[in-house]
Amino acid sequence: QVQLQESGPGLVKPSETLSLSCTVSGGSVTSESYHWSWIRQPPGKGLEWIGDVYYSGSTEYNPSLKSRVTMSVDTSKNQFSLKLSSVNAADTAVYYCAREDVVAATLDFWGQGILVTVSS
């Protein structure tokens, strides 16, 4: 059974860079069958797709965040990561990592989520 686990700081200052990692167990980030995704959810609100990364390094980002987002894969650690620059209070959210099936385009396994608060 695949498991995903987010890690990173729970508090980030305004204008700084949010950096999160997602460790995959029970599967490999080098699989050709999956993209590796990030989704966020502000407290009490809906879900926003941030983007995804493939093992090759190719990425797809939400245009609303594209200028501030970088995603990458670290095959040596079986992890993928998210960097979001120049954060502000509107970036406060629970950040989820998830596995996306390439064929079905389903987010079929999710991490438990990590709350990141942007505050000075």
Added chain:
Amino acid sequence: DIQMTQSPSSLSASVGDRVTLTCHASHDINNFLNWYQQKPGKAPKLLIYGASSLETGVPSRFSGSRSGTDFTVTISSLQPEDFATYFCQQHSTFPYTFGQGTKLEIK
């Protein structure tokens, strides 16, 4: 971006009720529509993909359908564990977008 609009935003129902939740897409998305269930403090869980296919392990009381740009998920007989928030998500066009959710509450 393709807008996904869910209705109602909340719904009160009783155990054993049959309920239908709706999701409307602003553009044609074919069958590229998934449904997720989210319980408080938990990550979303995939229920239905391709508008009408049940994910493995999801009870058969759940079903999904499509009519044009309108999609529904029906729970034939509500169980206590079904009270949660339900989100639809389109994967026809980037960026993927979600509906705002329907919160299903116990009456």
